Amino acid sequence: MSEDNNIPRLPASAPRPAGGAKPPGAAARPPAEAHYVKPRKKKEVETTKIHPPLLALIDVLFTLMMFFIIAARTKLAEGEIPGSLPKIGGAAAAASTTPQPITITVRPIGDGNFACQFDLDGQALTEPGQLYEILRRKQAAYGPGTADTVPVIIRPIQAARWKWVVEAFNQALRAQFKEIGFSSAG
Amino acid sequence: MKKKKRGSPGEVGFNYTPLIDVTFNIIIFFILTTEIAEANLAQVTPPYPADSVAHGRVAGENHCTVNIVVKNPDSKDTEGAGEAKEYQIDGEPIPLGDVERLSQEFKSRQANWQRPAGASKDAEFYIEVRGDERVRYDAVAPVLLAAAKAQIKKMTLTAKKKDD
Numbered sequence: 001m002s003e004d005n006n007i008p009r010l011p012a013s014a015p016r017p018a019g020g021a022k023p024p025g026a027a028a029r030p031p032a033e034a035h036y037v038k039p040r041k042k043k044e045v046e047t048t049k050i051h052p053p054l055l056a057l058i059d060v061l062f063t064l065m066m067f068f069i070i071a072a073r074t075k076l077a078e079g080e081i082p083g084s085l086p087k088i089g090g091a092a093a094a095a096s097t098t099p100q101p102i103t104i105t106v107r108p109i110g111d112g113n114f115a116c117q118f119d120l121d122g123q124a125l126t127e128p129g130q131l132y133e134i135l136r137r138k139q140a141a142y143g144p145g146t147a148d149t150v151p152v153i154i155r156p157i158q159a160a161r162w163k164w165v166v167e168a169f170n171q172a173l174r175a176q177f178k179e180i181g182f183s184s185a186g
Numbered sequence: 187m188k189k190k191k192r193g194s195p196g197e198v199g200f201n202y203t204p205l206i207d208v209t210f211n212i213i214i215f216f217i218l219t220t221e222i223a224e225a226n227l228a229q230v231t232p233p234y235p236a237d238s239v240a241h242g243r244v245a246g247e248n249h250c251t252v253n254i255v256v257k258n259p260d261s262k263d264t265e266g267a268g269e270a271k272e273y274q275i276d277g278e279p280i281p282l283g284d285v286e287r288l289s290q291e292f293k294s295r296q297a298n299w300q301r302p303a304g305a306s307k308d309a310e311f312y313i314e315v316r317g318d319e320r321v322r323y324d325a326v327a328p329v330l331l332a333a334a335k336a337q338i339k340k341m342t343l344t345a346k347k348k349d350d
């Protein structure tokens with residue numbers, strides 16, 4: 001049961017009090033005649049929530065991820081050291097030219113030939129840094145014009161590991177020699 | 187008095203947004219830090235010279251990569267670890283010491299290579315010697331000899347780059 005039905009309502013055309021001012025004679029009205037306006041209910045607007053198909057998206061993302069994990073490898077940490085190849089008999093030909101070529105012999109040492117020494121001008125060098133220092137001094141002694149034409153011949157012993165051959169090549173290039181070649185294995 | 191209706195129990199759902207965020211991040215990481223495996227690169231441990239002057243690998247058809255692989259790529263530095271197995275060019279094996287075949291291979295590849303329009307005169311075909319650091323020099327020498335026979339003037343040696 002609702003009490004609202006017992007409250008008398010003013011007709012719609014009846015003047016309503018403006019602001020908070022009481023209309024004249026309002027005090028005389030009995031409290032039972034006070035009107036009550038039911039608060040209007042707001043219309044509920046139905047909102048439709050949009051649900052994109054996330055599962056399909058996740059499937060695709062995972063597939064992409066699997067592709068990259070399987071088909072890719074970490075960025076190669078390797079690069080190329082540029083060089084030039086001599087013509088056939090180049091090493092021998094270079095030996096007869098002036099200025100005299102610098103010959104670096106790469107000689108394996110130790111168990112399994114995993115270590116090496118570089119023979120240069122009668123000196124046995126075990127550190128790449130030593131080799132670089134000597135080559136750099138030679139390069140400076142020749143001067144920038146001549147040094148470019150001085151051939152550096154790397155002469156590895158057959159059993160020398162490739163890493164030491166590349167090491168010698170790298171140090172010669174680092175010392176800014178331009179004509180670096182290999183002779184056949186000794 | 188009317189009893190107030192209790193709201194329906196909240197739906198328990200999985201929050202996908204962080205998952206998608208993380209997955210996207212992982213994908214972006216892989217895209218940036220990886221490169222598609224190249225078919226012509228065999229499993230080789232390249233040398234790592236002191237203060238390496240090696241620079242980035244060059245992609246393109248203007249060179250032929252000769253891989254010199256060892257029999258046991260996973261073996262450590264022990265006796266016989268550096269025993270060479272074969273040469274590989276684009277995955278195709280070539281027997282050790284076969285200078286003639288290597289030379290023919292270089293010649294045919296050089297003949298097939300066409301200098302791109304607008305390239306400088308210095309642009310020329312070259313070979314990349316990608317040898318395992320453990321192989322003996324006598325396994326590498328035939329490659330250099332074959333290249334010289336094929337009248338290739340330029341070559342590069344593969345090595346690890348200096349750490350930045």
